Amino acid sequence: MTTDSVSIYQFRTLAGAKRYAAAMGDVGPAEQVGPFVVSWAGRRGADLPAKPVRAKLLRDVRALVKAG
Numbered sequence: 772m773t774t775d776s777v778s779i780y781q782f783r784t785l786a787g788a789k790r791y792a793a794a795m796g797d798v799g800p801a802e803q804v805g806p807f808v809v810s811w812a813g814r815r816g817a818d819l820p821a822k823p824v825r826a827k828l829l830r831d832v833r834a835l836v837k838a839g
Contacts, residue, residue, distance in 0.1 A: 776820050777828065780808045802829055805836040 772779045782788040785806055792808045795801035799812035800819070809832055811819055820828075 776811070776814070776818075778810045778812070779832065780810065782806050782808070800825065804829065804832045807832060807836065 780788075780791060782791065783806070785803075788803050788806050788808050792801045792803040792810075795808065795810050795812045799810065799814055801808055801810040801812055809829060811825065814820075
C-alpha cells in the first residue's frame, strides 16, 4: 500500500521484511513490523511526516499486526 506520505510492504517471511527494511534504511526511514515494512523512503525535510506522526502510525500498524 502506498500513499502520498508512506508505503507499507508485506513480505512472505520475517527475514525478507528484515532485509528490505535494512536496505531501505539507506534511502529514508523504514521500520519492520512483523512481516510488514513501513517506509518513508525518499522523503526528506518537509516531505517527511513529523516524528510523532510516524510513531503513531507505527503503533497503529503494530496493533493491527498483533490483532491479525
